[in-house]
Amino acid sequence: MTASVRPLHDGWTLRAEPGPDVPAELIGVAVPATVPGCVHTDLLAAGLIPDPYLDANETALSWIGRTDWTYETSFDWAGADTERVDLVCAGLDTVATVLLNDVELGRTANMHRGWRYDVRATLRPGRNVLRVRFGSAYRYAEAMRDRLGDRPNAYPEPFNFIRKMACNFGWDWGPNLVTAGIWQPISVHCWDTARLAEVRPLVTVEEGRGRVAVHVRLDRAGDGPVRVAAALTGAPDGPAEAAVTVPAGERTAVLDLTVADPELWWPRGYGGQPRYPLAVTLHDTDADAADADPDADPDAAADADAGGGGSGELDRVDRLIGFRTVSLETTPDALGTPFTLVVNGRPVFVRGANWIPDDAFPTRVTRERYARRLDQAVGANLNLLRVWGGGRYESDDFYDLADSLGLLVQQDFLFACAAYPEEGPFPAEVAAEAREQVARLAGHPSLVLWTGCNENIWGFHDWDWRAPLAGRSWGEGYYLDLLPGIVAELDPTVPYWPGSPWSGRADLHPNDPGHGTMHIWDVWNDDDYTKYRQYVPRFAAEFGWQAPPAYATLRRALSDEPLAHDSPGMAHHQKAIDGDRKLQRGLDAHLPAPRDFDDWHYLTQVVQARAVACGIEHFRAHRPVCMGTIMWQLNDCWPVTSWSAVDGDGRRKPLWYALRRSYADRLLTVQPHEGGLVVVAVNETATPWAAEVALVRLTLDGEPRAKASLPARVPAYSAVALPVPTDLADPERPRNELLLADAESAGAARRGEAGDAERALWFFAEDRDLEWPVADYTAEVDRVTGGYRVRVNARTLLRDLTLLPDRLDPGATVDDALRTLLPGETATFTVSTSATLDPAALVTRPVLRCINDIR
Structure with a gap:
């Protein structure tokens, strides 16, 4: 018979075990529970706790993580005519004892792996109780x-002593909400003879020929021979098929499939993302032989044997795979050690962002929510997401969507910002979770890098760990031995790197900018963001700047009246050490002093956008010495002031629009180099870029002072620096002038589309010191299908013009932000909303803002 799966997701209740901190109203109460889910979401759904994300409720709910909980359900069982009946727990969070009919099946202490128990002898006819x-x-x-x-x-939390999502214990952007629950599917699995315990498709391409080595591991109920078949469809020359008999007692097999000239899977921007269906089936050879009936047809048995067909199918796994190669180029050169991702032989400049869990309660992140967030990544011109090591191994939905979108993925093993013990029981648990996750994710073309840890090797070197460790283990054996060995064994098609950051050798400082990957956090912690320009890393794997979330997100989450940067709710939702002081330092260095909270909110968001854009454009200008940037961070898990481009309610901050420009395929940027200003044209496309760069030094009133035209000939996948002539680089009145560079092939200025990636501005003084004209403009608002069109005509220079429609309707979005207009230019914004908005409010403060309306 074919294996059958019976989900056990209904009828669950949840009870708090007696404890000193359990509220009286919960003692002895059975709360309806959703499975998969967790305690917090069940209590919230029952109306027994306030929303942990609002105000300071998180603190009042800390007792939940220090309480024991019991989930219970019952189900009827009529028996099964199979050799095996397993209870399958795909994920338990975290310290669990599993009991069926009061028989203990097992104990777990690892959120990051699954569990399977043979329960055939424990089940009984009629009602069964699972706890x-x-x-x-x-x-x-x-x-x-x-x-x-x-x-x-x-952090002062013990997250490094349990195999659980570390950020549940709080982070400098996340709440302390220590969860418990059945967080992945749970089911009864009935099967005979054998099952497919693991299917690992290892995909390679060599000399135009694609190969899929399908590694199969079996779980057996008996020792007889079985047959495994694999079929890959969709190839131009027809399906590729293979079948093997696994002899009695053996549990592994490898099936080789070859495809001539397969269509390659490429990162977005480099080509398409074709995927091929792969079906792996397991068959009972005795049943196949009987079905073939060789007495009736002498060839039937041979046909069944070759294709693995017949009614004796025992199990089946279906996957989509893509043909691509990936490697790291780390051969030392005259400048140090490069870190270049190479896909299908093409060096790829990584335009990335770090990814954290999108919710503190992972089961609330549906496929639809993943799709929205990854669409936002694509919309910001990203080509890679790094799944950070303090969260989770991301879901099948996440990886399937990344495969379909051409988003590369770097997956960390789950170690972050701490020394981790290497004594029992942890090495065995780490090995088990790593083996399960590497096997699960094998064959996803989007997965291009496994990373051993986040900042732990750096921490051992620089964070004063050695004295308190006093010779105790700290995780080095995981990152340099255990984990690379598992990746090499189970999926050698994907590179492994011991840490982020890591310089490639133990004798080098792990965060050396000249070698491997680098994290740059001294800028946010201690300096002005212009310090990014002092670094030319081979690969910038983390850097970032904070800002508050969207106004509508704040108003939903906080009851502060009035809102202020240091009001109680705002302070609670700022988790970074000295975060407000650092935000203020960024304001003081560049911008006029805010007059009120509305100014502070807008200006801190502008500083965040400028800071990250400053780093990205500087690093891209140094291509190919630097071959990648992964800004911190794309997303948030709750409403908080943080480094994210998309806030905890899914709203795009101004930073998102800055990323879209700074990560554009073609970028024009003005940079200060040793010899003076240069205009750098970056071309991340397969087509050479030929343009005339029109340079104008002009006053803030729009009066030209000097002009020049520079020919830019930028080969594919390269950057070219053009020195700015001295008479354009040296202003007569720095506080009243700027430099405009416009790639005439785009014609952005003539179309009035200021802010285009092929247009760059350079101001010779900080905004706080400029002789700003009073902001003057006219605006037209038209109702259009799906919202409003807002057209702003600048009479004076308007810097970082931004429309914030969520202040009028929390569901409203806008298509652009941070537009700088010269006198006489026009910007058009499209506001998407189903609400009726006040046209006058759309075009006045605090909804429509620019820097020079502060004065």
Whole structure:
């Protein structure tokens, strides 16, 4: 018979075990539970706790993570005529005891792997009771810490002593909401003879020929021979098929499929993303032989044997795979050690962002939500997401969407910002989760890099860990031995890098800008963002700047009246050490002083956008010495002041629009180099870019002072620097002049489309010091299908013109932001909304803003 799966997602209840912090109204109460889910979401759905994301509710709910919980359901069972009946727990968070009919099946302490129990003898006809008891993750982690000896970490929480999503314990952007629950599907699996325990398609391409080595691992109920078949369809020369008999007692097999001249899968912007269906089936050879009936047809048995067909199908796995090669170019050169991602033989400049869990409660992140967020990544011209090591191994939906969109993925193993013990039980758990996750994700063309940890090797070198460690283990064996060995064994088609950052050799400082990958955090922590220009890393894997979320997000989450940068809710939703002081430092260095909260909110968002754009454009201008940037961070998991481009409610900050420009395929940027100003034209396309760059030094009133035209001939996938003539680089009145560079092939200025990526501006003084004209403009508002069109005509220079329609309708969005207009230019904004908005409010403060309306 074919295997059958019976989900067990209905009828669950949740109870708090007695404890000193459990509210009286919850003692002995059975709360309806959603599975998959977690305690917090169940209590919230039952109206028993306030929303943890609002105000300071997070603090009042800390008791949940220190409480034991029991999930319970019952189901009827009529028996099964199969050799095996398994209870399959795809994910338990985290310290769990699983009981069926009061028989203990097992104990778990790892959120990042699945569990399977043979329950055929434990099930009984009629009603069966399944319980999963969750012990406090805090109590487990603290007990491990006490037993093994403390280890340093970035936060005063024991997240490094439990295999659980680390950011549940709070981060400098995340809430402390220590979850428990059945967070992945749970089911009963009935099967006979054998099942496909693991299917690992390893895809390679060599000399135009594609190969899929399908590695299969079996779980057996008996020792008889079975047959495994694999079929790859969609290839131009027809399906590729293979079948093998796995002899009695053996549990592994490899099936080779070859495709001549397969269509290659490419990162977005480099080509298409074709994928091929792969079907792997498991067959009972005895049933196949009987079905073939060789007495009736002498050839039937041979045909069934070759194709693995017949009614004896025992199990089946269907996947979509893509043909691509990936490698890292790290051969030392005259400047150090490069770090270049190479896909299908093409060096790829990474335009990336770091990805954190999109919700503190992962089961709330549906496929539709993943699709929205990854569409936002594509819309910002990203080509890579790095799944950060303090979260989770991302879901099948995430990877399937990334495959379809051509978004590259760097997946960290789950170690972040701490020293991790290497004593038992942790090495065995780490190995088990790594093996499961590497096998699960094998064959996804989007996955191009496994990384051992986030900042832990750097932390050991620079964060004063050695004295408190006193010789105790800290995780080095995981990153340099255990994990690379598992990747090399299970999926050698994907490169491995021990850490982010890492310089490639143990004798180099792990965060050396001349070698490998680098994190740049001294800028946000201590300096002005222009310090990014002091670094030319080979690969900038983390850097960023904070800003508050959208106004509508703040108003939903906070009850502060009035809102202020330091009002109680705002302060609680700022998790970074000295975060407000650092935001203020960024304002003081560049912008006029805000008069009120509306100014502060807009200006801090502008500084964030400028800071990250400053770093990205500087690094891109140094292509190919630097071959990638991964800004921190794309998304948020709750409403918070953070480094994200998309806030916790999914709204795009001004930074998102800055990313779209700075990460554009073709970019024009003005940069200060040692010999003076240069205009750098960056071409990240397969087509050479020929343009005349028109340079104008002009006053803030729009009066030209000097002009020049520079021919730009930029080969494919390269950058060219054009020195700015001295008479354009040296202003007569720095506080009243700027430099405009416009690639005439785009014609952006003539179309009035200021802010285009093929147009660049350079101001000779900071905004706080410029002789700004009073902002003067006219505006027209037209109702259009799906919202409004707002047309702004500048009478004076308007810098970083931004429309914030969520102040009028929380559901409203706008298509552009941070537009700088010269006198006489026009910008058109399209506002998408189903609400009726006040046209006058759309074009006045605080909805329509520019820098020089502060004066």
